[in-house]
Amino acid sequence: MQTEVHNMSNLEELKELNLEKTYKDAQEGEVCTVNKIYKGKLIDIISLIKDPATLSQKAMEFIQRRGNDVFYVFQCTTREGREVKLLVRQSFDPKSTFYGLMKKYKTIKVGDEINVFYNPEKRRYDFVL
Numbered sequence: 658m659q660t661e662v663h664n665m666s667n668l669e670e671l672k673e674l675n676l677e678k679t680y681k682d683a684q685e686g687e688v689c690t691v692n693k694i695y696k697g698k699l700i701d702i703i704s705l706i707k708d709p710a711t712l713s714q715k716a717m718e719f720i721q722r723r724g725n726d727v728f729y730v731f732q733c734t735t736r737e738g739r740e741v742k743l744l745v746r747q748s749f750d751p752k753s754t755f756y757g758l759m760k761k762y763k764t765i766k767v768g769d770e771i772n773v774f775y776n777p778e779k780r781r782y783d784f785v786l
Contacts, residue, residue: 684774684785685772685774685785686772686773686774686785687735687736687737687772687773687774688735688736688770688771688772689733689734689735689736689741689770689771689772689773690733690734690768690769690770691731691732691733691765691766691767691768691769691770691771692732692733692734692767693730693731693732693767694729694730694731694732694765694766694767695729695730695732696727696728696729697727697728698724698725698726698727698728699720699723699724699725699726699728699746700720700724700725702728702729702730702744703720703744705730705732705742706730706742706744723746726746726747727746727747728744728745728746728747729744729745729747729755730742730743730744730745731743731745731765731771733771733773735773741773741782742782743773743782743783743784745758745784754783754784754786757784757786758784758786760786761786771784771785772784772785773785
Protein backbone atom coordinates (compact mmCIF):
# COMPACT_ATOMS: atom_id res chain seq x y z
CA MET A 658 0.00 0.00 0.00
CA GLN A 659 1.40 3.36 -1.05
CA THR A 660 0.93 6.52 0.98
CA GLU A 661 1.11 9.89 -0.72
CA VAL A 662 2.49 12.97 0.97
CA HIS A 663 0.45 15.83 -0.37
CA ASN A 664 2.41 18.86 0.75
CA MET A 665 5.57 18.60 2.83
CA SER A 666 5.62 22.38 3.34
CA ASN A 667 2.55 22.01 5.60
CA LEU A 668 4.55 19.89 8.06
CA GLU A 669 6.25 21.39 11.07
CA GLU A 670 9.19 19.70 12.75
CA LEU A 671 9.10 20.14 16.52
CA LYS A 672 12.00 20.07 18.96
CA GLU A 673 9.60 19.89 21.89
CA LEU A 674 5.88 19.46 22.48
CA ASN A 675 4.32 21.12 25.51
CA LEU A 676 1.31 18.86 26.02
CA GLU A 677 -0.16 20.97 28.81
CA LYS A 678 -0.10 24.11 26.64
CA THR A 679 -1.55 22.18 23.69
CA TYR A 680 -4.40 20.98 25.91
CA LYS A 681 -5.08 24.49 27.27
CA ASP A 682 -5.04 25.95 23.74
CA ALA A 683 -7.53 23.31 22.61
CA GLN A 684 -9.83 24.17 25.52
CA GLU A 685 -9.69 27.85 24.59
CA GLY A 686 -11.04 26.75 21.26
CA GLU A 687 -10.98 28.45 17.93
CA VAL A 688 -12.53 31.74 16.96
CA CYS A 689 -15.50 31.68 14.66
CA THR A 690 -17.69 34.43 13.25
CA VAL A 691 -21.46 34.25 13.73
CA ASN A 692 -23.17 34.34 10.32
CA LYS A 693 -26.78 33.63 11.30
CA ILE A 694 -28.83 33.08 14.44
CA TYR A 695 -32.18 31.28 14.38
CA LYS A 696 -34.72 30.94 17.18
CA GLY A 697 -37.59 28.47 17.22
CA LYS A 698 -39.11 25.32 18.62
CA LEU A 699 -36.83 22.29 18.41
CA ILE A 700 -39.32 20.45 16.21
CA ASP A 701 -39.05 23.27 13.63
CA ILE A 702 -35.36 24.14 13.95
CA ILE A 703 -33.78 20.66 13.95
CA SER A 704 -33.71 20.49 10.14
CA LEU A 705 -31.10 23.30 10.14
CA ILE A 706 -28.73 20.95 11.98
CA LYS A 707 -29.56 17.50 10.63
CA ASP A 708 -31.80 15.80 8.11
CA PRO A 709 -34.72 14.55 10.26
CA ALA A 710 -34.95 11.42 8.09
CA THR A 711 -31.47 10.33 9.27
CA LEU A 712 -32.04 10.80 13.01
CA SER A 713 -31.80 7.83 15.36
CA GLN A 714 -34.74 6.55 17.36
CA LYS A 715 -33.17 8.03 20.51
CA ALA A 716 -32.91 11.46 18.84
CA MET A 717 -36.52 11.26 17.66
CA GLU A 718 -37.66 10.47 21.21
CA PHE A 719 -35.71 13.47 22.50
CA ILE A 720 -37.36 15.70 19.89
CA GLN A 721 -40.79 14.39 20.89
CA ARG A 722 -40.05 15.23 24.56
CA ARG A 723 -38.42 18.62 23.92
CA GLY A 724 -40.07 19.56 20.62
CA ASN A 725 -41.86 22.63 21.96
CA ASP A 726 -38.87 23.99 23.90
CA VAL A 727 -37.19 27.12 22.52
CA PHE A 728 -33.83 26.48 20.87
CA TYR A 729 -31.29 28.62 19.02
CA VAL A 730 -29.05 27.66 16.11
CA PHE A 731 -25.84 29.59 15.59
CA GLN A 732 -24.31 29.22 12.11
CA CYS A 733 -20.65 30.22 12.25
CA THR A 734 -17.50 30.08 10.16
CA THR A 735 -14.06 29.46 11.64
CA ARG A 736 -11.02 31.43 10.48
CA GLU A 737 -10.02 28.35 8.46
CA GLY A 738 -13.36 28.55 6.61
CA ARG A 739 -15.04 25.55 8.26
CA GLU A 740 -18.83 25.89 8.76
CA VAL A 741 -19.99 25.18 12.32
CA LYS A 742 -23.59 24.89 13.54
CA LEU A 743 -24.41 24.95 17.24
CA LEU A 744 -27.75 24.11 18.82
CA VAL A 745 -28.59 25.59 22.24
CA ARG A 746 -31.72 25.17 24.34
CA GLN A 747 -33.01 28.30 26.07
CA SER A 748 -32.60 27.58 29.77
CA PHE A 749 -31.83 29.80 32.72
CA ASP A 750 -30.41 26.97 34.81
CA PRO A 751 -26.94 28.15 35.98
CA LYS A 752 -25.43 24.89 34.63
CA SER A 753 -26.91 25.31 31.13
CA THR A 754 -25.01 26.34 28.00
CA PHE A 755 -27.51 29.16 27.35
CA TYR A 756 -26.91 30.60 30.82
CA GLY A 757 -23.14 30.30 30.33
CA LEU A 758 -23.39 32.18 27.03
CA MET A 759 -25.48 34.88 28.67
CA LYS A 760 -22.92 35.35 31.45
CA LYS A 761 -19.92 35.38 29.07
CA TYR A 762 -21.20 37.37 26.09
CA LYS A 763 -24.33 39.24 27.33
CA THR A 764 -25.35 39.75 23.66
CA ILE A 765 -24.39 37.80 20.54
CA LYS A 766 -25.12 39.31 17.16
CA VAL A 767 -24.34 38.45 13.56
CA GLY A 768 -20.71 39.35 12.84
CA ASP A 769 -19.53 38.74 16.43
CA GLU A 770 -16.62 36.40 17.08
CA ILE A 771 -17.12 33.60 19.60
CA ASN A 772 -14.94 30.71 20.74
CA VAL A 773 -15.88 27.11 19.93
CA PHE A 774 -14.09 23.78 20.29
CA TYR A 775 -14.58 20.35 18.84
CA ASN A 776 -15.73 17.86 21.48
CA PRO A 777 -14.64 14.42 20.22
CA GLU A 778 -16.75 12.57 22.83
CA LYS A 779 -19.94 14.22 21.58
CA ARG A 780 -18.68 14.38 17.96
CA ARG A 781 -19.76 18.00 17.61
CA TYR A 782 -18.69 21.56 18.29
CA ASP A 783 -19.48 23.25 21.61
CA PHE A 784 -19.11 26.77 22.93
CA VAL A 785 -16.13 27.67 25.08
CA LEU A 786 -17.70 29.03 28.26
